[in-house]
């Protein structure tokens with residue numbers, strides 16, 4: 001949890017950027033088709049500042065309260081920063097989230113659609129969202145799922161997606177794509193490919209998938225947004 005010295009943060013960023021460049025080239029995609037979200041959860045402002053100094057401008061957090069504590073000051077100093085919410089969002093934090101974040105990756109249930117739509121009205125801003133899909137039920141159905149205690153992981157069941165998408169659009173929420181955290185302890189590539197297929201079926205261009213261990217794989221399969229934490233900030 002100690003802050004890495006600035007040169008280390010900058011060199012980690014360069015390594016991640018080079019990996020993204022290589023993966024996009026492999027997939028015959030343009031490097032700027034992929035948005036790098038630096039997931040700074042658990043890291044204090046003094047650990048984040050070196051990445052800002054190195055030019056990173058898009059950051060991700062997974063808790064509203066933590067983000068509200070450290071980002072207003074950083075953003076006041078760097079107004080061009082964008083902040084993405086990548087973690088599960090409680091409906092009672094929707095109002096705070098609508099003021100604090102520029103994109104939500106974890107829209108996953110009807111009650112949150114309702115709460116976020118109302119929160120965006122109140123904040124008088126519309127922020128783009130990804131619908132988070134939980135592919136674990138499919139892994140289980142294939143007999144591949146782990147009996148995991150990761151029940152905290154959010155995401156709608158694939159079967160619930162069409163209705164949620166319809167509801168979100170009716171509530172004037174701009175759904176730009178799908179997000180997933182693949183089933184644990186399995187090869188991630190088939191799950192990334194499945195998410196890409198589902199997004200394509202629904203005409204959704206955005207794919208938020210890939211973390212420190214698998215973002216190059218995700219990019220080769222079509223990720224438009226990668227959420228990278230420990231590869232940039234070190235272990236949490």
Ligand SMILES: *Cc1c(COP(=O)(O)O)cnc(C)c1O
Nearest residue numbers: 039062086211212227228229230
């Ligand atoms: C923490 C987190 C990440 C980043 O994970 P790393 O393995 O540290 O890169 C990405 N997405 C979500 C939803 C997270 O909670």
